[in-house]
Structures are given as C-alpha cells and as structure tokens.
Amino acid sequence: MVKAADRAKNPARSSVWLEKRATRSGGGPAGLDRDRIVAASIRMLDEEGLAKLSMRKLATELGVTAMSLYWYVDTKDDIIEFAMDSVYGEFDLAAIDAARDWQDRIRVLAREYRAMLVRHTWMSPSAGQYLNIGPNAIAVAYKIQQAISDTGLSLDRQPGAMSAVFQFVYGYGTIESQFGRRAAEAGMSQDEFYVDSVKAFRDDPEFSPQIEGMQEILDERASHGSVGAIWDRDFDHALDVLIAGIEVMVAREAEGARRQK
C-alpha cells in the first residue's frame, strides 16, 4: 500500500485512484470495509459539513476506533476523494444521453452538476483541491467532453467552450451551495438569510455611495420572488448566454471555412 508520505513525493501517484486496492467487503470482525466507510462519511459530510468531519467522529459513527480506518485508507484525504467520486456517481447518465441536441445535452449536464453541488455543500470546496480522476468523475467528464464535441467546434476552441460552461457551473454552484450552507448554519431559511444580509449590507454607512448604484439590481431581484426562484432564473439566463455564445463561435468558424474556398 502506498503511504501518504510516499505519494507526496511522487505527484503522479498523488491520487488514491492510481493504485490497485483489494476491495473485500465486510470480512473483518467489525464488519468494516471501504464502502461502509465512504457511505458513512458522505452522510456525515452532508449533515455536519466538511469542517466537522474528523477521523475520530467518523470511527465512532461506525462503532470502531479512529485507527481502524487507517487499515482501509492512508489518510483522511483519501476518504474525501472516495466520497467525491461516489457522489459523481449520482449523475443520471441516461438522461444526458436522451438529450435531443448538444444544446439540450449541455443544459441537462449543467443542471445535474449544479444540483449535485447544492445537494452536497462539501463538494465544491473539495473539488477544488483534488484531481478528480475517479471512475465516476471520469465518466461525467467524458459526457461533458462529448457534448462539447457535438457542437462541431474545432478542437482548439473546444476546451475554451467547455471551460466557459462548466467552470461557470462550478462557480455558480459554489456560491449557491455556500449560501445555503450559511443560511442553514444560522438556522434560517434562504429567504430570511437573504433579507438579513441585504439589510446589514445596506445599513452600513461606509458603502452608501456605491450601494446607490447597486440598489436597483437588489430591488429587481427582491421583486422577482423567493431566493430559490432567483437562483433558478439567473442560472437559466446564464446558460442562455453560454449556449448563444457557442452558437456564434460555431457560425464564425463555418463562415471562416467558407471564405477560405
């Protein structure tokens, strides 16, 4: 088994996914196995958040001491890597394949990605820190890459288009899920939390000159309805922008090719 310290020295091996591991299930005296550990950690991460997960608490939840976990993983980071890939497995790949055209396929993928980030608030801070090359993450990346390929864009424009869409979704999902997490931690609904935040922001005399200019955006948003509805609307509008932008790039490339003749 490759130890964490060894992996740190060899970055090519810096992910749990790059070693073969036996995956016996529940054979031991405590009935422990990696799947049970990962499932329990996802449950705890969802309920208590990334900061609250500790090896000792996770072990207690599993009726075992912290040190037992080290038989199945090398470090705490490994557990989070396994948990992340397990969550990537929640993507509904069939729904993605059922999409009519690339526009629709990108929308479905974006919506699933966003929903996943919001459902598991610990995913976005974690996703930034690890390589994400587990089998389920790769499967999703492949679907994304295919959808972008289907646009007909040239190979050198595809990565940019892919980034535009899916780094946007990552950023949006991060802000949305962290907002939800903060509201939940404060014991408030998102609507209550939003009203409170805007009020506090508005009351501070230090920023009033600039707030004037931002006031109408805040008012427009407030008039639109619940915070949840605003998140949905703005996300859809952003996807409209991104898809229209890709369509323009595709058309420009077609135009360029015609002129070449």
Added chain:
Amino acid sequence: MVKAADRAKNPARSSVWLEKRATRSGGGPAGLDRDRIVAASIRMLDEEGLAKLSMRKLATELGVTAMSLYWYVDTKDDIIEFAMDSVYGEFDLAAIDAARDWQDRIRVLAREYRAMLVRHTWMSPSAGQYLNIGPNAIAVAYKIQQAISDTGLSLDRQPGAMSAVFQFVYGYGTIESQFGRRAAEAGMSQDEFYVDSVKAFRDDPEFSPQIEGMQEILDERASHGSVGAIWDRDFDHALDVLIAGIEVMVAREAEGARRQK
C-alpha cells in the same frame, strides 16, 4: 467588540465588516496593529498556503504570542476576511475605467480577477466561504455591475450575464490556481506536473475505453505549447464565447422591443 460566538447567533452580523473598530496603529508595546497582522498573514498565506496558516505561527512571525492576536481580531476567520479584502484592493480600478467599451471592460475585469486568484492561491477556497463585503470587494463588485449594466441588457437579464462571466472566472481561476499550487507543492514546474498527471491518468488500465475518446483533446493541447500558454488560450476563448453570448442577448432584446411596436 462582538465575539465570534455572538456573531454566529446573529447572521446579519456574521462579517467583520459590519462592526466599527478602532484602528489605532502600532501604539502598543509590541508595535502590533491590525494592518501589520493582515500584511503578515497575506505573506504567509502566499508562501505556505491556507492549510499551513496557524495563529501560533503567525504570532511567532510577528514576534509575539498567539494570544496577543486576539486583542485585534475575534477569530482566525476574521484575519482571513481582512486579508481577502486587502487583496481585492490590488485590482487596478483605473485600468478598468480606461476601457473603451463594455466588451473591453469585461475582459480587463476578468483578466484582473483571474490573475488575482492565481497570484493568491488561498483566495478561491476562502472566497467561497465568506461573504466578501469588505470595502475593496464592494468596489470591485461595483465595477463589475457597471460593466454589465453598460451592455444595455434589461435589469432581469443582468444578473445572469454577470454570473456567466464572473462565476466562470472564479471557477477557472480556482482550477488554474490549485493546479499551480499542487505543482509547486510537488516541487515541479506546471509543465512537468501536467505531463506526469496525463501519463498517470493514461497508464491506468481501468479507464482506457473512455480515454480513447479524450485522447485527441489531450494531444491537441500538448501540441499547442506550454501549460501556461494553454491556460491563456482557453481562457481567452471562453471569454470570446461569453461576450458573443451577451451580444446575442442584447440583440434579441432589441429585436423583441422592435416587434412590440
């Protein structure tokens, strides 16, 4: 002074920026003040990373014990919030104002934002977790909002367009800066680290069927040049997509208004 525990109970007051604080400078016996603490923390965060910053080490750096810091801040989180806003102050607001049109202004803002995230690798994980309503962050947000307003989009479409551009930049800057951080931690250049990662990824027999389909993208990228050049190119291409998309939305709204007559 509002204690951290009190703020947690009152989320409207959940940011350091919502309380007035005296900002005496260096009056004490140890010559300590908040500005010195924040400056030292930024230096340490840049050099050692978010995970390595501790109150004890920061204090040692300042020639003082950890507990002294608690005279100037309530929690470690406060220090990070102050450090973040200080970094938002690095934006070149004059360069943004000098831009010719909204397209150019968005490009300049996006490039500055990206550069800031890459320069300070601890910013993106931190930015996800805090409210970001310090004076410098607000000033930047105001510039962004103005650039979007200048597009001529209707008020209800502006937030979506803003998200599309700046959540993309956040997501892209996050991946790029974390990649750089990982490479640096492994003591490698980005190019070495990239080659190593792709090789490891490719060698794993478990994913080979899917890798086939992604091979040509990897090859195209490798043929383009250094990793740094690829980051730049893909970022520019993504901005092309985003700006073209906003132009389409503006045109559609103008079309809709004409038909109404």
Added chain:
DNA sequence: ACCTGAACACCGTTCAAGT
C-alpha cells in the same frame, strides 16, 4: 490598553501491541 502562560478540548497520524 495591551500582552502572556497555562489550560481546555480538540485534531491527524504513527507505532507497537493485541487477537
């Protein structure tokens, strides 16, 4: 007003020892 020492309640991880 500003700074400290000692202490509390935690961490992740190692290592030798048990069954």
Added chain:
DNA sequence: ACCTGAACACCGTTCAAGT
C-alpha cells in the same frame, strides 16, 4: 488480517493574570 491504546505533534480559543 484486522483492530486497538497510548502517544506525538499539532490545532483554535478562553481565562485569569501580569504590566
């Protein structure tokens, strides 16, 4: 093969005490 107890080297933060 699997699990544990004790220990190491850390954390952030509180509190009473010093100057």
